[in-house]
Amino acid sequence: MTVAVLLDRAKAQGVMIATAESCTGGMVAAALTDIPGSSAVVERGFVTYTNTAKQQMLGVRAETLAAHGAVSEQVAGEMAEGALRNSDAQLTVSVTGIAGPGGSEFKPEGRVCFGLAAEGAPTRTETVDFGALGRDNVRHAARDHALDLLSQGLFTIAQK
Numbered sequence: 547m548t549v550a551v552l553l554d555r556a557k558a559q560g561v562m563i564a565t566a567e568s569c570t571g572g573m574v575a576a577a578l579t580d581i582p583g584s585s586a587v588v589e590r591g592f593v594t595y596t597n598t599a600k601q602q603m604l605g606v607r608a609e610t611l612a613a614h615g616a617v618s619e620q621v622a623g624e625m626a627e628g629a630l631r632n633s634d635a636q637l638t639v640s641v642t643g644i645a646g647p648g649g650s651e652f653k654p655e656g657r658v659c660f661g662l663a664a665e666g667a668p669t670r671t672e673t674v675d676f677g678a679l680g681r682d683n684v685r686h687a688a689r690d691h692a693l694d695l696l697s698q699g700l701f702t703i704a705q706k
Contacts, residue, residue, distance in 0.1 A: 574689050638662070
């Protein structure tokens, strides 16, 4: 689904979208707002690159960060839920990962965790290992995956 179609579908469903991004630094929100008329659908975007920002802007718990690290499904879930709670959106997506260069044995370069939250639905999280594709390629792949998740979220909302 193209971004324009995603926005048209969200508008038809009366769904506002918010993003919570770390490693993509606002690329998901930028992809959405590149389309004219997106203000009818895009409510806001949170760029929370540091753990402090994740806590202050989205309410990610210090205990979750300490136990699992910023690159985890647990944090991605709390980011998506925090974006839902701290906006007027009905659908949110979150992205946190290691774009590179670097990483570790346990959290390699290219690992990105995603969260998808919608009003009245359980929060969904997942991890994708894109591999060591290079920083730009990982960030673009993560952006595209987040947009796909938003499309899936709209489909789920439509089924209710």
